[in-house]
Amino acid sequence: MKEINAADFEQEVLMSEKAVVDFYSTECPPCEALAPKFEALAGIYGEQVKFIKIFRQQNRDLAEQLGVKSSPTLLFYHNGKQVGDRLTGGIKKSDIVANLNLLLPASEIQRFAERQKPIMTSFDVAVLGGGPAGLTAALYLCQAKINTVLIDIALPGGQVATTHQVSNYPGFIEPQLGYMLSHQMSEQTKLCGTSYKVAVDVAKVDLLQKQIVIDEFETIQAKMIVIATGASPRLIGIPGENEFKGKGISYCATCDAKYFHEKEAVIIGGGNTAIEESEFISKFASKITIIHQFDKLTANKTAQDKAFANPKITFMLESEPRAIEKAGDRMRTTVENLKTGQRTIVESDGIFIFVGMSPNTGLFGKVLTYDPWGYINTDEDMQTNIEGIYAVGDVRSKKYRQITTAVADGTIAAIAITRKIDLTS
Numbered sequence: 001m002k003e004i005n006a007a008d009f010e011q012e013v014l015m016s017e018k019a020v021v022d023f024y025s026t027e028c029p030p031c032e033a034l035a036p037k038f039e040a041l042a043g044i045y046g047e048q049v050k051f052i053k054i055f056r057q058q059n060r061d062l063a064e065q066l067g068v069k070s071s072p073t074l075l076f077y078h079n080g081k082q083v084g085d086r087l088t089g090g091i092k093k094s095d096i097v098a099n100l101n102l103l104l105p106a107s108e109i110q111r112f113a114e115r116q117k118p119i120m121t122s123f124d125v126a127v128l129g130g131g132p133a134g135l136t137a138a139l140y141l142c143q144a145k146i147n148t149v150l151i152d153i154a155l156p157g158g159q160v161a162t163t164h165q166v167s168n169y170p171g172f173i174e175p176q177l178g179y180m181l182s183h184q185m186s187e188q189t190k191l192c193g194t195s196y197k198v199a200v201d202v203a204k205v206d207l208l209q210k211q212i213v214i215d216e217f218e219t220i221q222a223k224m225i226v227i228a229t230g231a232s233p234r235l236i237g238i239p240g241e242n243e244f245k246g247k248g249i250s251y252c253a254t255c256d257a258k259y260f261h262e263k264e265a266v267i268i269g270g271g272n273t274a275i276e277e278s279e280f281i282s283k284f285a286s287k288i289t290i291i292h293q294f295d296k297l298t299a300n301k302t303a304q305d306k307a308f309a310n311p312k313i314t315f316m317l318e319s320e321p322r323a324i325e326k327a328g329d330r331m332r333t334t335v336e337n338l339k340t341g342q343r344t345i346v347e348s349d350g351i352f353i354f355v356g357m358s359p360n361t362g363l364f365g366k367v368l369t370y371d372p373w374g375y376i377n378t379d380e381d382m383q384t385n386i387e388g389i390y391a392v393g394d395v396r397s398k399k400y401r402q403i404t405t406a407v408a409d410g411t412i413a414a415i416a417i418t419r420k421i422d423l424t425s
């Protein structure tokens with residue numbers, strides 16, 4: 001694996017037979033989550049493929065030239081030509097492998113796959129998800145001397161890691177950087193002695209057998225499982241969204257706002273996250289247009305007052321985006337005024353979408369019961385309809401989703417599990 005600058009790009013990448021390039025940034029949780037996977041794969045595939053890292057903030061012109069609009073971005077090259085998918089955001093190991101395989105002859109693909117032997121590991125409790133809820137559950141379990149593993153597809157921290165500032169988590173006089181707050185939570189849980197398996201692919205979860213398969217070759221057997229997989233940004237589902245995700249459309253201000261110095265941004269949404277993150281993006285951007293479907297914002301009053309007083313922010317209320325296109329480097333958002341039906345095109349350098357969240361339950365299937373919005377039902381102890389399977393935090397059916405309620409859920413589940421394990425052992 002090699003770190004290079006723009007000046008060496010031609011020699012190291014374009015003139016190589018096979019190369020994969022990681023454009024990364026600092027203070028970028030998905031970049032940190034990718035780093036150990038990239039390094040591990042370099043150890044396996046490095047004899048055939050060059051693994052190159054480029055620090056995007058110091059090589060902005062090259063990044064722009066290659067259309068890299070989001071960190072991290074992985075690009076795959078074969079004899080100087082880009083091939084395969086452009087991977088961005090929370091990148092899965094299996095997606096990287098699929099694209100590396102495109103660079104290799106069939107005989108080599110099998111040889112590399114065989115280098116990973118299946119293994120089985122056992123724990124008392126597996127906590128799936130390392131946001132505030134999962135970290136708290138793991139901390140309490142670890143302090144109760146219960147053999148616990150924390151598994152996350154990214155680095156621990158959850159949504160807090162990508163939140164600019166948190167001002168309502170008790171115990172801190174000043175607002176805390178979300179990144180730092182989640183770091184402290186994670187270090188506390190890790191220092192206790194919890195086993196960490198983070199930045200892994202979670203390929204399969206069998207809740208009835210209480211088995212979790214990670215990175216395709218390791219099966220984790222647990223006596224109990226705590227589901228703490230949280231929620232992810234909801235997509236708006238308009239033409240262009242999938243195509244330009246990570247190529248002009250972002251869902252993470254902490255990751256991408258810094259690239260908007262003196263640039264124009266469109267923000268879609270009018271709730272707390274949209275308005276608070278607009279304020280943060282306005283520290284970099286020269287102009288922000290907020291598109292919101294209702295005639296009033298739904299964010300809290302303080303955030304609204306700040307946004308209305310911010311000269312860089314303008315509003316398109318009672319309006320909805322209908323399509324997103326790209327013209328050269330500029331993004332074009334078609335916006336419909338819901339009162340008049342009139343459509344206008346808003347040009348910008350990039351678009352941020354903040355229109356709510358949906359629960360991360362895709363791996364659990366029909367064995368669990370859910371509320372009408374897809375959140376997992378639990379009892380007061382956070383136990384689901386399956387004995388020994390708990391759900392905590394934002395993924396659980398409840399009224400208020402905050403860091404404090406997530407840590408409370410994690411606490412309750414861990415204490416309930418501790419009592420149960422004490423009784424059965």
Ligand SMILES: Cc1cc2nc3c(=O)[nH]c(=O)nc-3n(C[C@H](O)[C@H](O)[C@H](O)COP(=O)(O)OP(=O)(O)OC[C@H]3O[C@@H](n4cnc5c(N)ncnc54)[C@H](O)[C@@H]3O)c2cc1C
Binds near residue numbers: 363
């Ligand atoms: C922009 C923004 C600002 C916010 N600001 C505040 C605030 O100021 N104050 C406040 O109290 N709350 C705030 N919230 C809400 C708060 O962040 C959440 O309520 C809280 O993070 C929920 O914690 P959680 O642990 O349940 O889930 P999450 O934080 O969502 O963490 C879930 C974790 O599970 C992992 N995961 C997902 N799928 C899998 C899988 N299949 N296998 C393994 N791991 C998986 C994820 O990678 C993640 O690390 C904010 C949210 C956002 C988006």
